[in-house]
Amino acid sequence: MDHATHHTGTAHDHAAHETHPDQGGRRPGTATWGAAAKATLHCLTGCAIGEILGMVIGTALMWGNVPTMILAIALAFVFGYSFTLFAVRKAGLDFKSAVKVALAADTVSIVVMELVDNGIIALVPGAMDAHLSDTLFWTSLWGGFAIAFLLTTPVNKWMIGRGKGHAVVHAYH
Template sequence: MDHHEHHEHHAQHGHAAMGGINSMAVSATLHCLTGCAIGEIAGLMIGTAAGLANGWTIALSVGLAFFFGYTLSTLPLVKAGLSVGAALSVVLAADTLSIATMEVVDNLVMAVLPGAMDAGLVNVVFWVGMMIALTAAFFAAYPVNRYLLRRGKGHALLHQYHQGGAEAVGVRRLIPSFATSTLVAVLVAFMLGGLVVSIADEVGGGPSEDGHASSAT
């Protein structure tokens, strides 16, 4: 292999590695986003049902977002044989910065969108606002995950276990994980379902006092 061929081979290897990092960053960001979205929506549902003020509702949503985000990454490690403490220590190091970035951006967007926080769950404004907020959170967290992966941190810590690195701690099989595509598909279906229900409610005029849909005017 001459110098020119060696240079081209090195460049192709570099592009392939970069493509792998980009793909892993997308997957890691979507995985964190799913957990955050579950927590966010659950928190807003509970806050709305309980009549909590916006500040308390946001605090509840953030707490649940971290809980579900960590849980989605911790369960596969525990299922594979790691102790809860060992699995959680890995997940805390891998996901905390990504989830924190998402939560800051997501809640900031929901707070500045007119009427989004006060819209209620059966309202198009809420679901459209949530979609905008989650999209913004994804684009904010993606470069964070990509930076961490390039430094061997973040989801790279989880990736080494999925590739058999768990042998070092006595785990004898590859760690099963929740398929990111499945999690995202479920989330998208849920979000679209909420949007469709909200549109149907507005078109139907909402329920009247006797429990029947009133006619739209």
């Protein structure tokens, strides 16, 4: 083998080892907007189920705004984590490891989502006192979810790109 062929092969080998593209041809540490949106939608689904359930329960029990909001947020975390927990348990992880993965995958996303959507509801005049039968209740809730999705997606993209957040779940799919 001559020097030029050897050198070219070596340079090619080094380039291949430095980039290690994944199946999509992307370098590690990069995250697509699609992956970030999917992770955010996954999180939003659990949060929305928990929040709506909490608000329905709090309203049915005639609780005030603060206890109802606390219940709704607590259930948002429970449902948000449970989606990931069930998925990684199904993939074969033991319960303790699955809890660790769910906490690592979802905590930041859920916190950002809850701060944003509950902040929106708190800021919309009359939304905190609206009833489940009021349009204002549902428009402020869904508007808060939409804004939370838009603001949380870049956070998830940043985290996935650093091997954090939902990136830890992909090892178990």
